[in-house]
Amino acid sequence: MNLGVIGAGYVGLTTGICLSSLGHKITVYDLVDEKLKSLSEKKLPFYEKDLQELLDKTISSQNLIPTSNIDEMIKNTQGCFICVGTPSKQNNSIDLSQVLNSIKLIAEHLKQLQKKDYIIMIRSTIVPSSTNSHILPMLDKILDRSSYGLCLVPEFLREGEAVSDFMNPDKIVIGSINENSKNFAKKIFESFDQATILTTNPETAEMIKYANNAFFSMLISFSNEIANIAEKTTGIDTFEVLQALVEDKRITTKINNQKIKPGLESYLLPGCGFGGSCFPKDVRAILQYAATKNINTPLLNAVMEINDERPSLVVSLAQNLLTSLKNKHITILGLTFKPDTDDIRSSPSFEAIKLLNDRNAKIFAYDPNLSKNISKNKFANFTLCSTLESSLENSDLVILFTKWDDFKNLNQDILNKYMNSPLLIDGRGFLDSSKFNDNVYHKIGFTK
Numbered sequence: 001m002n003l004g005v006i007g008a009g010y011v012g013l014t015t016g017i018c019l020s021s022l023g024h025k026i027t028v029y030d031l032v033d034e035k036l037k038s039l040s041e042k043k044l045p046f047y048e049k050d051l052q053e054l055l056d057k058t059i060s061s062q063n064l065i066p067t068s069n070i071d072e073m074i075k076n077t078q079g080c081f082i083c084v085g086t087p088s089k090q091n092n093s094i095d096l097s098q099v100l101n102s103i104k105l106i107a108e109h110l111k112q113l114q115k116k117d118y119i120i121m122i123r124s125t126i127v128p129s130s131t132n133s134h135i136l137p138m139l140d141k142i143l144d145r146s147s148y149g150l151c152l153v154p155e156f157l158r159e160g161e162a163v164s165d166f167m168n169p170d171k172i173v174i175g176s177i178n179e180n181s182k183n184f185a186k187k188i189f190e191s192f193d194q195a196t197i198l199t200t201n202p203e204t205a206e207m208i209k210y211a212n213n214a215f216f217s218m219l220i221s222f223s224n225e226i227a228n229i230a231e232k233t234t235g236i237d238t239f240e241v242l243q244a245l246v247e248d249k250r251i252t253t254k255i256n257n258q259k260i261k262p263g264l265e266s267y268l269l270p271g272c273g274f275g276g277s278c279f280p281k282d283v284r285a286i287l288q289y290a291a292t293k294n295i296n297t298p299l300l301n302a303v304m305e306i307n308d309e310r311p312s313l314v315v316s317l318a319q320n321l322l323t324s325l326k327n328k329h330i331t332i333l334g335l336t337f338k339p340d341t342d343d344i345r346s347s348p349s350f351e352a353i354k355l356l357n358d359r360n361a362k363i364f365a366y367d368p369n370l371s372k373n374i375s376k377n378k379f380a381n382f383t384l385c386s387t388l389e390s391s392l393e394n395s396d397l398v399i400l401f402t403k404w405d406d407f408k409n410l411n412q413d414i415l416n417k418y419m420n421s422p423l424l425i426d427g428r429g430f431l432d433s434s435k436f437n438d439n440v441y442h443k444i445g446f447t448k
């Protein structure tokens with residue numbers, strides 16, 4: 001099919017590149033010319049595992065066409081995905097302006113071109129009733145309802161696993177305003193035959209995406225609250241507690257004596273908290289939406305409250321270990337909110353760095369992705385080091401924030417070689433504690 005994508009970000013490019021690799025002809029439009037230029041030169045404007053290789057192929061085969069000309073995109077396509085950002089406003093409510101600007105742009109050009117039966121598919125995350133209260137009224141002002149179709153096709157990918165998540169979806173949600181729009185979206189995804197296709201109305205589709213993100217955020221905050229309680233008793237290991245929970249047959253299914261571990265296992269872990277461009281923003285947006293409806297939301301309020309506290313708890317542990325943080329050399333390992341991405345939006349490491357700065361610590365950070373480009377990635381309140389070793393030199397304390405594989409080999413010998421007096425906080429319970437002296441290794445969720 002000939003399809004358009006508006007927004008060359010994580011979601012837009014994953015959608016566009018993956019669909020073009022499956023044989024669809026995709027035209028990508030973005031406001032930022034640099035991104036389009038970079039795509040034409042086969043350079044992905046951000047890092048996402050496996051996506052660069054697919055980009056090479058799809059640009060070469062001309063199945064992916066970047067353009068800054070919206071007319072060209074609309075003329076050449078039967079429908080398009082809107083994949084622009086939906087950031088938080090000051091009051092945490094959702095900022096729909098990028099979506100509404102895209103809708104207006106498409107509507108005006110469809111009108112000019114007198115194009116009929118064009119299907120607009122919204123992939124951005126938007127709060128319930130956005131379609132009915134804002135998007136449809138805007139379209140109806142410019143176009144006759146019979147000349148366009150609209151559906152919500154929310155994206156569930158995880159950064160770092162975006163290609164695999166897109167190519168192997170467990171569900172495709174299509175919330176459409178009419179049969180035509182539904183059938184159009186179904187046709188695009190019909191080759192994903194292992195996925196459940198859920199067809200519904202736009203408002204249910206909007207809510208499904210928020211329920212999804214709120215649920216996984218809740219599991220993380222649940223784990224962290226259990227850790228907070230466990231840490232008050234010497235010797236309780238929260239990781240073991242939660243592993244035992246996962247073994248429960250209501251969570252881990254047994255088929256023919258084979259245990260099937262659920263994916264939610266990776267959310268039942270204590271740590272420095274969730275970050276990224278989705279969980280914090282989306283939980284806050286749905287809370288704000290609920291507030292406008294006068295709905296009491298104690299559970300989701302607590303999810304955010306518990307999460308917001310995580311970086312400061314890590315810093316308190318650092319303070320306890322070093323007594324004072326003043327002029328102490330602290331090494332931060334991992335700046336991205338998770339491994340295998342370059343996304344630092346709402347990353348817990350940055351919140352912790354702010355708090356460490358307030359206590360006059362000297363901060364040196366290493367991130368396997370950001371450190372590759374030291375000249376581009378400049379930060380005002382800490383030094384980004386080019387190697388792991390240089391970040392450890394003369395350090396008083398290392399704090400691991402991100403589970404990059406590159407950190408897996410850390411051990412006592414490496415710390416001894418570079419640090420003043422080795423001390424480490426494993427903020428994710430990721431390292432093998434047996435590779436460190438007992439008085440050196442400390443982890444979140446376990447008090448010795």
Ligand SMILES: NC(=O)c1ccc[n+]([C@@H]2O[C@H](COP(=O)([O-])OP(=O)(O)OC[C@H]3O[C@@H](n4cnc5c(N)ncnc54)[C@H](O)[C@@H]3O)[C@@H](O)[C@H]2O)c1
Nearest residue numbers: 007008009010011030031083084085086098101124125155
């Ligand atoms: N990143 C994720 O992991 C993820 C996962 C699922 C859903 N989502 C949702 O998908 C949406 C997009 O997220 P993202 O992370 O890809 O955002 P992003 O910030 O990486 O990309 C958005 C892109 O849209 C472009 N843009 C903005 N306004 C435009 C306009 N009027 N016309 C053309 N281009 C425009 C920007 O230049 C940018 O390239 C958000 O609603 C987000 O909540 C994100």
